[in-house]
Amino acid sequence: MKISVNTEIALTYLSSRKKQTAVAAMGVMFGISMFIFMQSLMKGTNDYFEKSSFSTTAHIRLYSENKVADAHMLNNFLKDNSTKILTNPKQLKQSQGLTNPYGIIQNIRENPQVVAVTPQVTANVIYASGSVNINGTVAGVSIDEEDKMFDVQSNMKEGDLHDLNRVNNGLLIGKGIADKLSLRVGDNITVRAGSGSPMIMRVVGIFATTIKQIDETKSYANIVQAQNLLGKDRSYVTDIKINLADYNNAPMVAKDIETITGYKAEDWVQSNEQLKAAFKIRAIILNSVIGVILLVAGFGIYNILNMTIYEKIKEIAILKATGFSGKSVISIFLQQAVYIGLMGGIIGVIFGFLITFMVSKIYIGAGTLKYLPMSFYIPHYIEAVSFGILTTIAAGFFPARKASKVDPVTIIRG
């Protein structure tokens, strides 16, 4: 490949000032490696929280929601054009269960984005053992599918979750319930739903999530048992839980399902708004830190190029006298900036990866979190390099333009 004169001059200038070049490249390197490190940490953390929220919530939950009374019936009855206003409208109680749940499930399965669908019967219950009562909810599920969607197995402390399929009236209880009622695997527990009669069930397993509130209230039963508990038939289903191939599509798919079924489809974004807020805040903090780092690196390059131009003002005048145009001079100095950026960028990527890798080995050991969550996400590296090079070009442009405006006559004549 033929190297142009401008490039040759730019490279010679860089190599004849190795120290300055190295310092400038180091500034860029720090900027870029910090960029990668922070991005990796943030994405890792976000991914971790997202994942842990999916250990309890499905991507989409379909359920029947009470509706606010509207003027629909009035319009039907009066059949005139007057505007009807309902003052103080009340919630209309809808039936708790979904109509034709298995038809709906069949329907939802046809959506190509959906990877898992499972029905659930949720029952508010009172657990009792001895003379102590506590409130909670029983989730009537097919435990195998539940395990596939939420990895229940990883939370199991005692017992075997598959016993739910084997033991007729088995129950998996949260660790909080077990502690409060001093229950162990194999013990009996009385469960009473609001409208049904009390049932004696057997504890077949104990689980612990990282969320105390869940551990103190939630239990799993076979879906049939939950229906029995509520005194309902086999077609009674309160929720349908849906997981997608890509959870980022949840809001869109939820809307589709809502229009098809007419029931409320709540996506995980709606049920985890505090999570989204935390993501946003972290993103702002991160971006401002990165912005400052790159700004500082940019000023480093700006300074060094500016100094170079003061030192080389005579040489710039000669170049111009011998036929280099302003454009060529800009190209010479801008190229220097770009090479500094590239050098810093390449080392920065390596360095950034190393920091990320080392930090990902720091032991945390809180809850289910063993190591600091770091993500190794290629686009971060590409972004970092492009931001780095953009910064260096911006920082190099102003000194380069200044150099291009040097008037050879005033410099050469002195």
Add this chain to the structure above:
Amino acid sequence: MENTALKTTNITKYFHDPVTIPVLKNISLEVKKGEFVSIVGKSGCGKSTLLYVLSTMDRDYEGELEINGVKVTGQSLNNLAAIRNESIGFVFQFHYLLPDFSCLKNVMIPGLKLGKFSPKEVEERAYEKLKMFGVEELALKKANKLSGGQQQRVAIARALINDPAIIMGDEPTGNLDSRNTGIVFDLFQKLSHEYGQTLITVTHDEDFAQRSDRIIEMADGEITNHGHK
């Protein structure tokens, strides 16, 4: 007309600092192709200023400048740079080499910029030019390691690399001893007489001026003698 290398019409230039004074007054001048012209005059008479106007680097003047029959007054900076690169070789009063580069590279750079020859050919030509001034053994040395006289000779070699139509020198032999001045003068004469290149030099060196084809005398911003023989 096609015999004219350079022509000025009524060039007038002012210095504005600290007060506005005219340094060049209505200079009309014609230099033929292949002519070897010396411009002489006392310090401050405006001869260097005139040379910088002729070189196209100084654009702050009134009047008109033509080089090789093309009007250059009012052309864009980029065009002027291209004209300088191709048709004007300039030797400065102080040698002015690029210190980070070898002598060879210094000579080559305007040639590489022009791009008329391949880098390899440019290198060969640069060696040739250096040989003409007896500094070829310094070719690979860095420019800032050379003595003043050596640098000046390299600078002259650089001015010749593109075989420019016009070579301009501002005291081109100012840093040379009499032996080297002689070498340079002989070369200049050869360039003008054998290769048809035009030479315009500003000089204080009485001998040097006397031996050139034509002496233009200046005083107080005016040409007092066009020196047509």
